[in-house]
Amino acid sequence: MSIQNDLLLRVLNNEPVERPPIWLMRQAGRILPEYRAIRSSLSGFIELVTTPHLAAEVTLQPVDILGVDAAIIFSDILVIPECMGLPYELVEKKGPRFLDTIKSNDDVKKLGFGRSAAEELDYVYNAVDLTKKALDNRVPLIGFAGAPWTLLAYMVEGQGSKTFSKAKALLYKDPNTAHELLEKLTETIIAYLKLKIKAGVDVVQVFDSWAGMLSKPLYDTFCMPYLKRIVDEIKEVPTILFSKGAYFSMPELIHAGSNAIGLDWTIEPQSFRDTFGYEKVVQGNLDPCVLYSDPTEVRTHAQNMIKGFEKNHIVNLGHGVYPDTPLDGVKAFINTVKSYQY
Amino acid sequence: MSIQNDLLLRVLNNEPVERPPIWLMRQAGRILPEYRAIRSSLSGFIELVTTPHLAAEVTLQPVDILGVDAAIIFSDILVIPECMGLPYELVEKKGPRFLDTIKSNDDVKKLGFGRSAAEELDYVYNAVDLTKKALDNRVPLIGFAGAPWTLLAYMVEGQGSKTFSKAKALLYKDPNTAHELLEKLTETIIAYLKLKIKAGVDVVQVFDSWAGMLSKPLYDTFCMPYLKRIVDEIKEVPTILFSKGAYFSMPELIHAGSNAIGLDWTIEPQSFRDTFGYEKVVQGNLDPCVLYSDPTEVRTHAQNMIKGFEKNHIVNLGHGVYPDTPLDGVKAFINTVKSYQY
Numbered sequence: 001m002s003i004q005n006d007l008l009l010r011v012l013n014n015e016p017v018e019r020p021p022i023w024l025m026r027q028a029g030r031i032l033p034e035y036r037a038i039r040s041s042l043s044g045f046i047e048l049v050t051t052p053h054l055a056a057e058v059t060l061q062p063v064d065i066l067g068v069d070a071a072i073i074f075s076d077i078l079v080i081p082e083c084m085g086l087p088y089e090l091v092e093k094k095g096p097r098f099l100d101t102i103k104s105n106d107d108v109k110k111l112g113f114g115r116s117a118a119e120e121l122d123y124v125y126n127a128v129d130l131t132k133k134a135l136d137n138r139v140p141l142i143g144f145a146g147a148p149w150t151l152l153a154y155m156v157e158g159q160g161s162k163t164f165s166k167a168k169a170l171l172y173k174d175p176n177t178a179h180e181l182l183e184k185l186t187e188t189i190i191a192y193l194k195l196k197i198k199a200g201v202d203v204v205q206v207f208d209s210w211a212g213m214l215s216k217p218l219y220d221t222f223c224m225p226y227l228k229r230i231v232d233e234i235k236e237v238p239t240i241l242f243s244k245g246a247y248f249s250m251p252e253l254i255h256a257g258s259n260a261i262g263l264d265w266t267i268e269p270q271s272f273r274d275t276f277g278y279e280k281v282v283q284g285n286l287d288p289c290v291l292y293s294d295p296t297e298v299r300t301h302a303q304n305m306i307k308g309f310e311k312n313h314i315v316n317l318g319h320g321v322y323p324d325t326p327l328d329g330v331k332a333f334i335n336t337v338k339s340y341q342y
Numbered sequence: 343m344s345i346q347n348d349l350l351l352r353v354l355n356n357e358p359v360e361r362p363p364i365w366l367m368r369q370a371g372r373i374l375p376e377y378r379a380i381r382s383s384l385s386g387f388i389e390l391v392t393t394p395h396l397a398a399e400v401t402l403q404p405v406d407i408l409g410v411d412a413a414i415i416f417s418d419i420l421v422i423p424e425c426m427g428l429p430y431e432l433v434e435k436k437g438p439r440f441l442d443t444i445k446s447n448d449d450v451k452k453l454g455f456g457r458s459a460a461e462e463l464d465y466v467y468n469a470v471d472l473t474k475k476a477l478d479n480r481v482p483l484i485g486f487a488g489a490p491w492t493l494l495a496y497m498v499e500g501q502g503s504k505t506f507s508k509a510k511a512l513l514y515k516d517p518n519t520a521h522e523l524l525e526k527l528t529e530t531i532i533a534y535l536k537l538k539i540k541a542g543v544d545v546v547q548v549f550d551s552w553a554g555m556l557s558k559p560l561y562d563t564f565c566m567p568y569l570k571r572i573v574d575e576i577k578e579v580p581t582i583l584f585s586k587g588a589y590f591s592m593p594e595l596i597h598a599g600s601n602a603i604g605l606d607w608t609i610e611p612q613s614f615r616d617t618f619g620y621e622k623v624v625q626g627n628l629d630p631c632v633l634y635s636d637p638t639e640v641r642t643h644a645q646n647m648i649k650g651f652e653k654n655h656i657v658n659l660g661h662g663v664y665p666d667t668p669l670d671g672v673k674a675f676i677n678t679v680k681s682y683q684y
Contacts, residue, residue, distance in 0.1 A: 162502070165664050169634035215607050215629050247589060248608050265557045266590050287557050292511035322507050 003202065005139045008070045011281055011314055012203065012238035012259045020306060020313045021069035022337040023142070024330070025242075026320030027062040028074040031330055034061050045090040049076050052126035059131045063139055066334055070140050070203070073128055073196070077146030077207055080188055081155050083120045084111045088154075101158040102170075105177045113184035118191035125199035132200035143201030145193055147208035147243070148185040148226040149219075152178065164213045171214075171222050178222060186226045190233045197236045205240040205262070206230060212245015212264075219249045224256065231257040240283055244319065254280050265318030269308025282309060285318035291329030298332040306340055345544065347481045350412045353623055353656055354545065354580035354601045362648060362655045363411035364679040365484070366672070367584075368662030369404040370416045373672055376403050387432040391418050394468035401473045405481055408676055412482050412545070415470055415538070419488030419549055422530055423497050425462040426453045430496075443500040444512075447519045455526035460533035467541035474542035485543030487535055489550035489585070490527040490568040491561075494520065506555045513556075513564050520564060528568045532575045539578045547582040547604070548572060554587015554606075561591045566598065573599040582625055586661065596622050607660030611650025624651060627660035633671030640674040648682055 003009065007021035029035055035058050039048060048054050055074045063071050078088045078096055088096045102108060111117075131141055146154075153167040154160075161167075171178045193204050206227065211219060223243070231239045242262025243253055253261050254276055261280065263272065265287035272282070290301045306315065315337045321330065345351065349363035371377055377400050381390060390396050397416045405413050420430045420438055430438045444450060473483055488496075495509040496502075503509075513520050535546050548569065553561060565585070573581045584604025585595055595603050596618055603622065605614065607629035614624070632643045648657065657679045663672065 160504070162504075163630075163661075163664060165631050165634075165666070168629070168631035172631055172635040172639065212608070216610050216613075218629075245608075248610065266554070266587075268558050268590065271558075287510070287560075288505075289507055289510035289514055292507075293514040297514065319505075322505060324507070 003137045003140055005069055008140050008314060009202065009238065011312065012240075014281065014312065017342070019340045019342060020315045020337060022315040022334055023068045023070040023072065024062070024317055024321045024333075025072075027066065027068055028058045028072065029321070030323035031321055031325050031327060032061050032065060034065060045076075048074070049079065050123045052123050052130050055123070055127035056130035056134060059127070059141075060134055063135065066330065067338065068139070068334060070142055071131065071135060072142040072144065072205070073124070073131060073201065075124055075127070075144070077144070077151065077209070078154060079121055079124060080146060080151055080185065080192060083117045083192075084113055084184065084188055085117075086111070086155055095160045096154060098155065098158040102152075102155045102181060105174070105180065108177055108181045108184065111181075111184055114187040115191040117188050118195055121192065121195070124192075125195055128196055128199035128201055140202035141200060142203045142205055142240075143193065143196035144205045144207060145189045147206050147211070147223065147230075148182040148189065149214070149223045150208050150210045151185050151189075152181050153210045153213070155181070164210055168213065168218070171218055175221075182222060182226050186229055190230055193230070193234055194236070197234070201237065203238050203240065204234060205242060206258075208241070208243040208246065210245075211243035211249075212247075214246070216248040219243075219246055220252060224249065224252050228256050240314075242283070250276065260314060262316070263318060267318075269305050273308070273310060278311060281312045281314065283314040283316050285316070286333065288317045288319050288322050288325065291317075291321070291325045291333060293329065295328055295332035298329050299336045302333055302336040303340070306337070311342070345479045345482055347411055350482050350656060351544065351580065353654065354582075356623065356654065359684070361682045361684060362657045362679060364657040364676055365410045365412040365414065366404070366659055366663045366675075367414075369408065369410055370400045370414065371663070372665035373663055373667050373669060374403050374407060376407060387418075390416070391421065392465045394465050394472050397465070397469035398472035398476060401469070401483075402476055405477065408672065409680065410481070410676060412484055413473065413477060414484040414486065414547075415466070415473060415543065417466055417469070417486070419486070419493065419551070420496060421463055421466060422488060422493055422527065422534060425459045425534075426455055426526065426530055427459075428453070428497055437502045438496060440497065440500040444494075444497045444523060447516070447522065450519055450523045450526065453523075453526055456529040457533040459530050460537055463534065463537070466534075467537055470538055470541035470543055482544035483542060484545045484547055484582075485535065485538035486547045486549060487531045489548050489553070489565065489572075490524040490531065491556070491565045492550050492552045493527050493531075494523050495552045495555070497523070506552055510555065510560070513560055517563075524564060524568050528571055532572055535572070535576055536578070539576070543579065545580050545582065546576060547584060548600075550583070550585040550588065552587075553585035553591075556588070558590040561585075561588055562594060566591065566594050570598050582656075584625070592618065602656060604658070605660065609660075611647050615650070615652060620653060623654045623656065625656040625658050627658070628675065630659045630661050630664050630667065633659075633663070633667045633675060635671065637670055637674035640671050641678045644675050644678040645682070648679070653684065
């Protein structure tokens with residue numbers, strides 16, 4: 001069954017489009033009053049992630065209310081550590097907390113991984129299935145996973161961090177244990193994405209949220225080989241790789257094999273095209289803080305970005321939309337893109 | 343009176359040296375047991391900052407104990423907002439907290455600034471004076487200030503932040519108020535650095551710790567003009583500009599007029615020299631997490647970095663030393679540099 005609004009899929013396949021598609025990282029979330037209404041009736045974020053009909057409902061909200069060109073299944077990157085045996089909780093206003101962390105090679109040895117671990121995440125596949133039915137092929141559905149390094153960072157650190165120094169210390173002090181954990185994560189991520197695809201997602205995105213904490217040598221050693229393996233194995237649907245902050249490995253990311261790469265807002269559109277050409281499909285990269293401006297300013301910034309990338313471009317922010325972003329800014333952004341003509 | 347170990351001063355004046363000098367950002371701090379002993383006897387961090395003989399004592403510790411080639415006066419970048427009328431406190435394990443924040447143009451109007459504000463920071467100048475006497479010209483003494491944008495970020499946000507979205511929102515929504523605050527900060531920073539120089543510091547460094555939160559257009563608009571003005575006005579001693587994360591404005595930073603620029607660890611030494619040449623004096627940029635490795639590894643990383651920059655190089659980390667860094671790693675780093683021969 002073909003998808004009615006297939007702008008995103010056409011761009012990912014390097015086909016011509018009349019305007020760029022737009023969706024927003026974290027579009028299913030606190031920016032929408034309808035999301036906050038559902039969320040406030042629940043015990044916590046994890047109840048929302050693990051209850052398929054609710055996850056499906058909030059996934060659909062931005063499509064119905066904002067008119068974005070793609071849905072992204074509501075979930076969390078930390079479901080992978082969870083299914084490997086390292087459960088997390090989300091503390092209000094503080095972020096994720098793991099009860100146990102990875103402190104030694106023995107801790108890595110004990111982790112489940114691969115297909116059998118990924119199969120435990122039934123609630124995700126059920127949410128995908130419900131969402132696909134309700135979407136009724138209006139727009140594509142994106143599935144996602146955290147990248148191996150970003151998940152390792154949380155599993156070692158046990159929570160967010162300004163430096164992720166414990167996680168980075170593992171890479172320097174015990175690279176073998178780090179690689180062992182990254183291998184297990186990679187196999188689990190691949191199995192998980194394949195099960196999501198089987199359940200119905202049309203595109204997958206891999207989030208390497210903490211890429212920018214590393215140096216180029218660390219990134220090339222502990223991230224790129226695993227990211228390449230993931231995109232090599234996922235051939236069923238187009239793939240998007242978003243390594244936030246990894247400007248230093250841009251040539252390697254461009255050639256990693258994904259259909260598109262995400263860019264954060266520190267990358268200047270025109271200067272990216274001048275350096276790397278027009279062929280690579282890129283996704284991004286408006287500074288999320290632009291959306292705090294008044295709608296006229298938002299429109300100007302959005303149009304300049306689109307002109308800068310010129311083509312082969314999926315419009316998005318350079319990071320997830322911040323929870324306190326005014327809805328007027330979000331709408332001005334989306335409407336600017338939808339009325340744009342190449 | 344000439345300084346005995348003048349390696350740092352010679353590099354900053356583009357004179358030849360037999361080996362690069364080394365000092366560490368945050369060298370006066372928790373890595374040293376002798377620092378922790380003093381700190382634990384006090385009511386808090388701010389007591390240490392505001393008590394000249396104690397600030398002087400911890401400033402001297404890394405010179406005496408570790409043998410670094412420069413001292414940096416123990417203080418905090420937030421003394422500037424404090425003397426402008428916005429006091430802060432430091433909450434253990436959480437970081438700075440401001441009781442009041444900048445919410446409107448009226449709040450900016452109320453701030454003191456310039457020479458009269460800077461003159462309130464007697465305790466800093468007294469600490470510089472005491473330190474200079476105790477140093478007895480063994481090594482140069484560095485004074486520092488936060489950059490206008492980084493101080494604005496704290497004054498608007500009221501504390502640290504993963505995104506500094508409130509501070510960035512001000513730049514987009516009310517650029518006039520932002521510029522008014524940046525002007526006042528710049529005048530205060532210049533007056534403060536001049537008073538520090540009068541009290542005896544031999545070099546000044548400006549820390550733009552949150553540069554990397556911005557985009558190139560924001561950085562060029564809200565940071566570069568003020569940084570240039572600061573380095574233009576400070577002609578008495580050499581200046582070092584450290585804009586962490588501002589890789590996107592590297593050409594502008596190189597030509598801003600400072601004697602040296604600091605680099606974070608995301609910049610590859612050899613690739614920096616290939617792109618920008620060998621003439622600029624650079625400071626940095628070992629990943630602080632390298633120091634968690636065993637001493638042999640530390641030595642290899644340090645030597646490779648020195649070879650990569652080749653000359654016109656002040657050795658440092660790419661960020662402040664992390665508080666839990668093993669002293670063996672720190673010593674291996676310092677001793678490697680001190681036994682290096684160009």
